[in-house]
Amino acid sequence: MVQHHQHEVVIVGAGGAGLMAALYASRSADTAVLSKLYPTRSHTGAAQGGIGAALGNLEEDHADWHTFDTVKGSDYLGDQDAIEYMCTQAVPVVYELEHMGLPFSRNPDGTIAQRRFGGHTNNETKKPVMRSCYAADRTGHMILQTLYQQCIKNKVNFYDEFHVLDLLMRDGVVNGVVAVELATGDLHVFHAKSVVFATGGHGRVWEVTSNAYAYTGDGVAIAMRRGLPAQDLEFFQFHPTGIFKMGILITEGVRGEGGILVNDQGERFMERYAPTVKDLASRDVVSRSIFLEVKEGRGINGGRYVHLDMRPETVNKYAELDGRTGPDGKPLIVTGEQLLSKVPDIVDFARTYLGVDPIKELMPIQPTAHYAMGGIPTNFHTQVLADAKGAVVPGFFAAGEVACVSVHGANRLGTNSLLDLVVFGKEAGIKAAEYAKGADYKPLDEDPTAFTREQLDRLLAGKGGEKIVTIAEEMKMKMMDDVGVFRTAEGMHSAAEKMRELRSRYLNVSVDDHGRRFNTDLLNAWELGCLLDVALVTAVSAEARPESRGAHAREDFPQRDDANWLKHSLAWLDGDQVKLDYKPVTITKHQPMERVY
Numbered sequence: 001m002v003q004h005h006q007h008e009v010v011i012v013g014a015g016g017a018g019l020m021a022a023l024y025a026s027r028s029a030d031t032a033v034l035s036k037l038y039p040t041r042s043h044t045g046a047a048q049g050g051i052g053a054a055l056g057n058l059e060e061d062h063a064d065w066h067t068f069d070t071v072k073g074s075d076y077l078g079d080q081d082a083i084e085y086m087c088t089q090a091v092p093v094v095y096e097l098e099h100m101g102l103p104f105s106r107n108p109d110g111t112i113a114q115r116r117f118g119g120h121t122n123n124e125t126k127k128p129v130m131r132s133c134y135a136a137d138r139t140g141h142m143i144l145q146t147l148y149q150q151c152i153k154n155k156v157n158f159y160d161e162f163h164v165l166d167l168l169m170r171d172g173v174v175n176g177v178v179a180v181e182l183a184t185g186d187l188h189v190f191h192a193k194s195v196v197f198a199t200g201g202h203g204r205v206w207e208v209t210s211n212a213y214a215y216t217g218d219g220v221a222i223a224m225r226r227g228l229p230a231q232d233l234e235f236f237q238f239h240p241t242g243i244f245k246m247g248i249l250i251t252e253g254v255r256g257e258g259g260i261l262v263n264d265q266g267e268r269f270m271e272r273y274a275p276t277v278k279d280l281a282s283r284d285v286v287s288r289s290i291f292l293e294v295k296e297g298r299g300i301n302g303g304r305y306v307h308l309d310m311r312p313e314t315v316n317k318y319a320e321l322d323g324r325t326g327p328d329g330k331p332l333i334v335t336g337e338q339l340l341s342k343v344p345d346i347v348d349f350a351r352t353y354l355g356v357d358p359i360k361e362l363m364p365i366q367p368t369a370h371y372a373m374g375g376i377p378t379n380f381h382t383q384v385l386a387d388a389k390g391a392v393v394p395g396f397f398a399a400g401e402v403a404c405v406s407v408h409g410a411n412r413l414g415t416n417s418l419l420d421l422v423v424f425g426k427e428a429g430i431k432a433a434e435y436a437k438g439a440d441y442k443p444l445d446e447d448p449t450a451f452t453r454e455q456l457d458r459l460l461a462g463k464g465g466e467k468i469v470t471i472a473e474e475m476k477m478k479m480m481d482d483v484g485v486f487r488t489a490e491g492m493h494s495a496a497e498k499m500r501e502l503r504s505r506y507l508n509v510s511v512d513d514h515g516r517r518f519n520t521d522l523l524n525a526w527e528l529g530c531l532l533d534v535a536l537v538t539a540v541s542a543e544a545r546p547e548s549r550g551a552h553a554r555e556d557f558p559q560r561d562d563a564n565w566l567k568h569s570l571a572w573l574d575g576d577q578v579k580l581d582y583k584p585v586t587i588t589k590h591q592p593m594e595r596v597y
């Protein structure tokens with residue numbers, strides 16, 4: 001049975017970006033939010049360390065410094081107009097969250113507490129600056145809860161556990177989506193004037209990841225299946241500190257509070273790779289340093305991991321050396337209890353998953369696949385773009401991790417994603433409602449669910465005996481080995497070939513559950529199809545870029561090549577072929593320079 005609905009603005013995704021968009025759109029338009037997860041289970045709720053804004057509550061800071069750090073962190077691939085907008089909006093938007101009731105941690109004088117984070121610096125002294133606004137190590141959780149409450153208050157229509165499988169378009173104009181209702185298996189057509197995608201990332205492509213199971217790249221894959229491009233997919237961030245083997249994230253906030261990385265010889269190796277900011281260099285730099293330590297045999301006991309040390313005696317030993325001072329200018333001496341109050345969840349994770357008490361012992365960590373810098377191309381009004389010339393897809397908007405504005409370029413700074421969500425989620429809500437006010441409902445195609453049924457029927461009919469788990473395992477291992485922290489032409493080429501093979505084997509996948517209600521087996525199989533599409537485009541886009549920039553580090557091309565490659569990639573997926581095009585980076589104030597940390 002197909003059910004029909006009509007709303008002026010339909011938002012897909014109920015994480016930070018989707019809820020912020022909903023809050024703003026619902027002020028002037030009839031707004032619905034569709035989410036495959038119950039809203040407060042969105043990955044935003046897992047964000048730990050904080051949201052970046054140059055409030056300057058504890059030391060001097062400026063939006064201009066935040067802008068420059070973000071441009072530099074992006075390895076100059078970020079679009080500077082969008083970055084400047086985001087960093088300038090950061091200050092009012094954090095206060096806006098505060099006024100909505102977000103329970104930030106506080107300084108003794110009552111202002112919002114802030115801490116250091118990788119890549120965020122005082123541009124004059126080059127030392128780390130306290131810019132990350134946090135609510136203990138549960139910042140994302142607090143943002144999500146606060147925004148959800150506000151949306152309920154604003155009477156946003158929620159369709160929880162509705163899994164969107166297709167984007168509807170007519171004559172190049174977006175006019176709705178098709179979703180499966182998890183509880184019943186029914187198909188629902190949502191007729192809309194504006195559609196906003198806020199579906200999050202796709203870290204489940206890789207074997208070791210900090211990402212939720214739901215991070216399967218649905219938004220990007222759905223758009224590509226409708227002939228739209230994906231931007232900069234070759235840039236995927238590995239966070240330096242995932243729990244060894246499991247990938248569960250240990251926030252950069254631990255190093256922000258003074259934790260350090262050590263190798264098998266007990267050496268604080270980041271002093272060699274980034275003499276000024278050391279353990280607080282940007283994530284791409286720290287992940288590569290760990291990888292090199294391991295490669296040169298200095299992993300712990302020769303293994304594939306190093307240690308993160310946040311014991312108070314270590315933190316205090318380096319306080320003076322690193323210039324970590326309190327408001328009184330004296331070295332910041334901390335106790336175990338204070339550390340526990342700043343990162344309680346991390347201490348809990350370490351105890352639960354590692355059997356280690358981080359106040360007394362060392363934590364084994366390794367880089368973990370963390371964040372998609374690439375995604376659906378948009379301008380900084382969040383309008384989705386169809387080509388390298390900047391043609392807008394009418395009625396279609398994207399925000400949050402699924403989108404590529406691009407404010408993160410080749411490498412995102414910690415705390416800048418939560419910021420991206422609220423700044424561009426808000427923009428998406430405003431722009432989608434504005435557009436809806438001036439537009440009519442475009443008629444739907446005669447059979448709007450045809451493509452969705454075709455995809456599901458094929459999966460249900462599959463009798464080839466290929467298992468979802470086997471294909472997923474092979475994809476994850478290959479992408480981890482060959483399109484991970486370090487890359488070579490040969491590795492990426494073989495990864496692309498492997499993804500083509502897996503995509504053809506995927507056609508023979510069979511699902512065990514043929515029922516209608518809560519058929520997660522079927523939907524997981526559909527999600528795997530999205531991951532394979534995204535993985536193929538990632539491998540091909542990466543192989544086509546013969547330089548090292550940000551998170552894209554090539555052993556065969558170790559240098560950044562601004563003369564030829566200071567440009568964004570756009571990729572279209574057609575069958576198993578990927579067509580690439582490029583567009584220039586917007587540079588306003590900051591000419592590319594060598595990155596020194």
Ligand SMILES: Cc1cc2nc3c(=O)[nH]c(=O)nc-3n(C[C@H](O)[C@H](O)[C@H](O)COP(=O)(O)OP(=O)(O)OC[C@H]3O[C@@H](n4cnc5c(N)ncnc54)[C@H](O)[C@@H]3O)c2cc1C
Nearest residue numbers: 013014015017036037044049050164200400401415417418
């Ligand atoms: C462990 C962890 C810690 C992090 N810590 C920080 C931090 O401290 N600071 C920071 O700035 N960033 C952090 N990040 C990054 C940041 O949290 C994410 O990039 C951000 O939360 C993504 O938000 P979003 O709104 O784009 O997506 P999400 O919050 O993931 O929401 C996606 C939504 O889309 C829905 N959805 C997806 N596909 C479909 C579909 N097909 N149909 C219907 N609904 C769909 C989901 O149900 C969900 O509601 C962290 C990330 C992780 C994984």
